[in-house]
Amino acid sequence: xxxxxxxxxxxxxxxxxxxxxxxxxxxxxxxxxxxxxxxxxxxxxxxxxxxxxxxxxxxxxxxxxxxxxxxxxxxxxxxxxxxxxxxxxxxxxxxxxxxxxxxxxxxxxxxxxxxxxxxxxxxxxxxxxxxxxxxxxxxxxxxxxxxxxxxxxxxxxxxxxxxxxxxxxxxxxxxxxxxxxxxxxxxxxxx
Amino acid sequence: xxxxxxxxxxxxxxxxxxxxxxxxxxxxxxxxxxxxxxxxxxxxxxxxxxxxxxxxxxxxxxxxxxxxxxxxxxxxxxxxxxxxxxxxxxxxxxxxxxxxxxxxxxxxxxxxxxxxxxxxxxxxxxxxxxxxxxxxxxxxxxxxxxxxxxxxxxxxxxxxxxxx
Numbered sequence: 001x002x003x004x005x006x007x008x009x010x011x012x013x014x015x016x017x018x019x020x021x022x023x024x025x026x027x028x029x030x031x032x033x034x035x036x037x038x039x040x041x042x043x044x045x046x047x048x049x050x051x052x053x054x055x056x057x058x059x060x061x062x063x064x065x066x067x068x069x070x071x072x073x074x075x076x077x078x079x080x081x082x083x084x085x086x087x088x089x090x091x092x093x094x095x096x097x098x099x100x101x102x103x104x105x106x107x108x109x110x111x112x113x114x115x116x117x118x119x120x121x122x123x124x125x126x127x128x129x130x131x132x133x134x135x136x137x138x139x140x141x142x143x144x145x146x147x148x149x150x151x152x153x154x155x156x157x158x159x160x161x162x163x164x165x166x167x168x169x170x171x172x173x174x175x176x177x178x179x180x181x182x183x184x185x186x187x188x189x190x191x
Numbered sequence: 192x193x194x195x196x197x198x199x200x201x202x203x204x205x206x207x208x209x210x211x212x213x214x215x216x217x218x219x220x221x222x223x224x225x226x227x228x229x230x231x232x233x234x235x236x237x238x239x240x241x242x243x244x245x246x247x248x249x250x251x252x253x254x255x256x257x258x259x260x261x262x263x264x265x266x267x268x269x270x271x272x273x274x275x276x277x278x279x280x281x282x283x284x285x286x287x288x289x290x291x292x293x294x295x296x297x298x299x300x301x302x303x304x305x306x307x308x309x310x311x312x313x314x315x316x317x318x319x320x321x322x323x324x325x326x327x328x329x330x331x332x333x334x335x336x337x338x339x340x341x342x343x344x345x346x347x348x349x350x351x352x353x354x355x
């Protein structure tokens with residue numbers, strides 16, 4: 001939930017990366033962290049298992065600087081993608097102002113994408129929200145790998161609301177900032 | 192859908208700040224922070240120079256969220272307080288109304304008992320202030336409201352500048 005503090009002149013937005021496990025959510029955040037300069041980013045927090053799988057969440061604050069006197073900040077979170085971490089996923093989802101659904105483009109991950117999207121809808125429903133009510137964009141990741149679904153197939157499968165989508169290769173930074181910029185703008189236009 | 196917002200204004204914020212300062216004094220704590228359950232830092236007092244406040248607020252909120260789930264598993268609605276004991280520094284958290292959490296960092300200069308009593312007392316006052324703030328959501332002067340409404344365009348420009 002966006003926080004506007006008129007006394008300290010601050011505005012915070014929360015943006016959550018959602019999607020199946022090993023889809024590239026943490027890689028998105030790591031790329032952003034690596035690219036932004038020190039003045040713009042805060043410390044990146046990663047609560048991961050020893051195997052480097054996200055256990056609770058990753059968190060990265062991004063400072064947009066002062067806009068008309070208001071210090072404006074994006075607070076980026078990833079959820080753990082693995083199916084059995086649903087309780088923590090729901091915790092992170094709470095209060096999100098915008099979502100990025102990071103789908104894995106590999107054909108063999110078709111069902112995992114669908115399951116994750118279904119899980120997102122179920123979790124939103126526990127907050128009395130429907131997906132079309134929430135600002136969100138799609139990111140079709142791993143476009144450099146073999147055996148991919150076509151973008152048309154992914155759109156058909158995962159994007160009935162026809163929200164903006166981006167093709168990405170998170171490991172190489174392709175499509176990362178485009179996706180972030182779009183969701184940030186979508187959130188701010190609804191603000 | 193419009194995005195839900197928490198709005199904090201000068202008068203409410205000052206009342207909160209004064210009470211946090213008072214709690215710091217009365218409990219002899221190192222620092223006191225007020226955060227919301229989404230991990231936003233609202234205000235802080237005391238020795239916080241060496242603490243990454245943004246990370247602290249995020250992790251404190253996550254800590255509370257995780258233990259709330261634990262509470263549910265054993266049939267409790269939530270745990271209202273949490274205590275973490277370190278070798279030198281300790282943490283005491285108390286949930287307030289309106290999804291706000293008080294976090295106290297303290298050391299050997301005080302005791303858990305004193306912190307607990309002072310926090311409990313401060314929680315009553317702060318909960319009342321927060322209920323007034325969030326219940327009524329003070330009205331902004333029209334020019335201030337207009338200013339916030341058209342800030343969006345400037346934020347978009349800033350996003351273009353930063354992210355290319």
